[in-house]
Amino acid sequence: MQTSFHTLQQFDHVADAVSYLNQLKNTQAVKLAAQLDSAALVDLLENPDLRCDSDLAAYLAAAGRAEVLDQLAEDRMADLMSGFEPPIRQQALNLLSPTTRASVLRLMSYPQGTAGSIMTTEFIEVPTTWTVAQTLQHIREVESTRETVYAIYVVDDRQRLRFVLPLRQLVCADPSSPLTDLWTGQTPITVDAFMDREEVAHIIRRHDFLALPVVDDEQQVIGIVTVDDVIDALMEEAAEDFGRFGGGEHIDQPYLEVGFGTMLRKRGGWLAILFLGEMLTASAMQYYELELEKAVVLAMFIPLIMSSGGNSGSQATSLLIRGLALNEVRLRDWWRVLLRELPTGLVLGAMLGAIGFSRIFVWQHIGLYDYGEHYLLIGFTIWMSLIGIVCFGSSIGSMLPFLLQRFGFDPASASAPLVATLVDVLGLVIYFSVAALILTGTLL
The missing domain is CATH 3.10.580.10 (CBS-domain)
Known part of the structure; x- marks a missing residue:
């Protein structure tokens, strides 16, 4: 450990020392850092990138290192103490001067995500x-x-x-x-x-x-x-949004340090919700079982239809979440967004449909697959279905963030898997409805 201590002292910049400590396990990093002098410890704890910051501050509080804790910026001390267990938090508060203690308690009283929770009381x-x-x-x-x-x-x-x-x-x-x-x-x-x-x-x-x-x-x-407080806060919020957008909950730990139970808890709930949603897809396919028996060829294009609708919906959702986050669009602009997405979805769907129709036409004529004598009708079914499904996916994907924000939820909760699940179910209904309209009397 003594060798490691000397290694830590050799760093000229705090950021380099933080990077070194972040490669260690939390317990090892805390024991190593605790050997530094007070000034070095203050510099370490002021760095927001230090992963063991809360554990190190709690260790110093338990050790009675008042000369370190009382030198920290009050807003930083409030952030660190929010992760303490109640006994350690009280012990840390007792080490602070009365003025600092009052400021820290005031900062901790503001709700997370507000200006008060990220402000500093040290100004001129x-x-x-x-x-x-x-x-x-x-x-x-x-x-x-x-x-x-x-x-x-x-x-x-x-x-x-x-x-x-x-x-x-x-x-x-x-x-x-x-x-x-x-x-x-x-x-x-x-x-x-x-x-x-x-x-x-x-x-x-x-x-x-x-x-x-x-x-x-x-x-x-x-x-x-x-401005640096704002950047730190927005980076933290962006990390939370990325977690939600991927169809899970935010995990505020390095990946390799996340416990097995935490991983299951953070991911299992969303997966269960999405699975229940996808069960509606199975119900929709059961409803059209007779059509599938008559025209098995339609089943070949189900993955193509479902993925295209989900992809278009995810694109629209991503654009709108960004627009809402940057205040480029507001709740009152929902109808303007819808009027933009509808024609965009129509054109994109027509483009994808043309590619799908061309694929069926070329495969039929060069002998790669025989779609039967009604291959042109099958091609037009795919074409029209893609127009409807992509248009629907773009519309629902753009409106879902508005809907969530309207009811007080984070728009980032409109994750790509959630949008894809919604579009999958209704996309099948659109697909088989178009197939029934075009193919009745021939294949159906």
């Missing part, structure tokens, strides 16, 4: 009566205790936010100038602590901010959301 606030020189001197004195100094938040005598000064503007100003002389008159853009973090990200992106103040009902600044 100064009164409107100060000059540029006074403000710069204050920054020098408190800089080491603040997470970021992207901007200075100027408040009135009632602690209400009046305006925000970028650090660059402050540095370039005349030191003797009052801060009010630098104010352009613009009302500061703020957010509420309970605003969804995705909406906060849109505001930061729209205005190209590095930080965004979070205010209470009295317009007093209670924290700031920085």
Whole structure:
């Protein structure tokens, strides 16, 4: 272990040390990291990529390492403590200074996914009566205790936010100038602590901010959301969405470290739901059993029909989930989306149908397969069916994310397997209905 400790000390950059620790088992990584000095431990725990961060912080809390925990950024400490067991959490809180403890508890009180849950309370606030020189001197004195100094938040005598000064503007100003002389008159853009973090990200992106103040009902600044906090939050949410979109639940652990029971629990529920949905496909095929007996050739194209509808639906779902996430479309735009998807589905279905018809025609004439004397009618059945099924798949795939969001669910829950299951069942109905319309009196 001593050799490994020296190896860890040799890293010049925290990111390299984190990468090394992430290759170890959690217990081994925690024991190794715990041997570092306080400053190195703070740097490690501040890195969001460290996989054993919560375990390491809990180990330090149990060991009474107050000098490490009290130096962490308050928002980072709140994130770590959310994963602690209650006894360890209380032990960690007892190690913090009263001021830090109060801030951490306040941050932990906000619901997950809100601006309050990702904000930091370590920012620089100064009164409107100060000059540029006074403000710069204050920054020098408190800089080491603040997470970021992207901007200075100027408040009135009632602690209400009046305006925000970028650090660059402050540095370039005349030191003797009052801060009010630098104010352009613009009302500061703020957010509420309970605003969804995705909406906060849109505001930061729209205005190209590095930080965004979070205010209470009295317009007093209670924290700031920085761009790096937003990026971390959105990456976490994207990982959750990828899990749902694949037809499962999010697993917040490296793949090789996930327990067997957790793997079954996270994947089994969705698979059971999808299986029950696919049972409707079997029921639909049983309903058309007589048609299949009369024209067995129709069964050959069922996989082709079902996959084409599911693929078109999955494409539409992916586009709409992205559009909703980026605020490119809103709930009220559902009818505009539908009017775009209907003609798109018709053209795409006609294109796929033409390929299917050509395949039957060519195979028949070069002797690769004999579809019988009514091969042209079979080809037209495939063509018309694909038009209907692709059009239906595109429509249902584009509307499902809207429907889920309308009822308060995550649109990413409209996973590709779920859309494919829905389209499979109704696609068979469309296929055999078209076949009955075209082939009655010949094959049927």
